Amino acid sequence: MSTNQYDVVVVGAGNAALCAAIAARENNARVLVLERAPESEKGGNSYFTAGGFRFTHDGLDDVCKDVLIDLSEAERNQMVLPSHTRQFFYEQLMEVTNNQSDEDLAWLLIDGSRPAMAWLRSHGIRFLPMFGRQSFLVDGKHHFYGGVNIEAVGGGAGLIEAELRRVEKLGIDIRYGTAAIGLIQDRSRVVTGVTVRSKEGYAEIQCKAVILACGGFESNPAMRVQYLGQGWDLCRVRGTRHNMGEGIKMALEIGARPYGNWSGATPANGTSPLRRTVTAGPGQLPETLLPAGRDGQPELRALCR
Numbered sequence: 001m002s003t004n005q006y007d008v009v010v011v012g013a014g015n016a017a018l019c020a021a022i023a024a025r026e027n028n029a030r031v032l033v034l035e036r037a038p039e040s041e042k043g044g045n046s047y048f049t050a051g052g053f054r055f056t057h058d059g060l061d062d063v064c065k066d067v068l069i070d071l072s073e074a075e076r077n078q079m080v081l082p083s084h085t086r087q088f089f090y091e092q093l094m095e096v097t098n099n100q101s102d103e104d105l106a107w108l109l110i111d112g113s114r115p116a117m118a119w120l121r122s123h124g125i126r127f128l129p130m131f132g133r134q135s136f137l138v139d140g141k142h143h144f145y146g147g148v149n150i151e152a153v154g155g156g157a158g159l160i161e162a163e164l165r166r167v168e169k170l171g172i173d174i175r176y177g178t179a180a181i182g183l184i185q186d187r188s189r190v191v192t193g194v195t196v197r198s199k200e201g202y203a204e205i206q207c208k209a210v211i212l213a214c215g216g217f218e219s220n221p222a223m224r225v226q227y228l229g230q231g232w233d234l235c236r237v238r239g240t241r242h243n244m245g246e247g248i249k250m251a252l253e254i255g256a257r258p259y260g261n262w263s264g265a266t267p268a269n270g271t272s273p274l275r276r277t278v279t280a281g282p283g284q285l286p287e288t289l290l291p292a293g294r295d296g297q298p299e300l301r302a303l304c305r
């Protein structure tokens with residue numbers, strides 16, 4: 001069966017996909033969101049996060065203009081929020097990537113970060129200062145540090161729920177339990193649609209543009225071994241079980257050029273040399289590997305942050 005009622009098909013329904021869907025609808029496109037997971041497992045890895053955001057700003061007065069617009073005067077008077085400059089953001093990015101970040105993409109991210117927050121707020125996503133995690137109390141005031149100081153109300157779950165409310169309000173269709181498995185091209189290799197798999201079987205959906213926002217290969221043991229190396233199949237994934245690398249495969253199948261760091265693993269929780277929390281490959285892979293060899297046997301466990 002082939003349908004042709006959408007301009008844009010967005011693959012995935014995590015934070016990236018839902019933002020893309022809202023942005024496309026804002027530009028008057030007819031949008032369909034395809035989500036591999038059933039509705040009961042919605043939200044991808046985005047759902048598991050604290051919903052913390054890093055973005056550039058000039059301090060409290062600045063963010064209160066269009067991001068933290070719900071704060072009372074009394075709450076504002078209890079906070080000290082240092083500015084987060086472009087240069088600081090850039091230095092942090094380069095530090096955690098060993099200076100390997102693509103310069104152009106880094107600045108695109110940095111310069112888009114402040115408007116993105118105001119844009120999200122304009123679509124009904126509410127934010128709070130991270131009082132519990134990212135501040136310390138001095139003389140009755142919360143002093144914030146570290147750069148990730150603002151979170152979505154309700155964390156990652158709250159972020160997704162708020163975005164889904166917006167998606168519904170804008171009349172964007174979502175099909176859960178429907179995985180995109182291939183990109184359709186015409187004779188001149190222009191992408192004209194997507195092949196999907198659901199309980200009902202296989203189908204083709206025609207459209208003018210496909211946005212792949214369906215995570216990385218973190219849930220796929222075979223791809224983890226392929227790109228990260230031996231042993232990575234034994235990790236337990238802390239987030240969604242649905243990010244199987246299908247978006248990456250679909251893109252490669254039609255000739256996309258592999259780019260960036262495919263074998264990267266960034267220790268983020270390194271209290272022990274044996275304990276690693278990683279973000280890996282072209283997608284996000286936050287997992288924890290603990291090969292603490294009791295009795296000489298590797299022992300792999302998921303840890304909570």
Ligand SMILES: Cc1cc2nc3c(=O)[nH]c(=O)nc-3n(C[C@H](O)[C@H](O)[C@H](O)COP(=O)(O)OP(=O)(O)OC[C@H]3O[C@@H](n4cnc5c(N)ncnc54)[C@H](O)[C@@H]3O)c2cc1C
Pocket residue numbers: 011012013014015016017034035036037042043044045046047048049050051052053178179180181213214215238239240242243244245246247284286
């Ligand atoms: C425990 C934890 C805490 C984290 N905390 C933070 C934090 O506080 N702040 C932060 O910035 N980052 C955090 N991260 C990282 C963050 O989760 C990711 O960077 C972010 O969620 C990626 O968003 P995404 O929309 O690209 O992917 P996801 O949210 O993973 O969404 C991908 C979606 O695509 C769907 N999908 C996959 N394949 C297909 C297919 N073939 N067809 C259709 N749909 C498909 C999946 O089911 C999923 O819903 C955390 C991660 C974890 C696991």
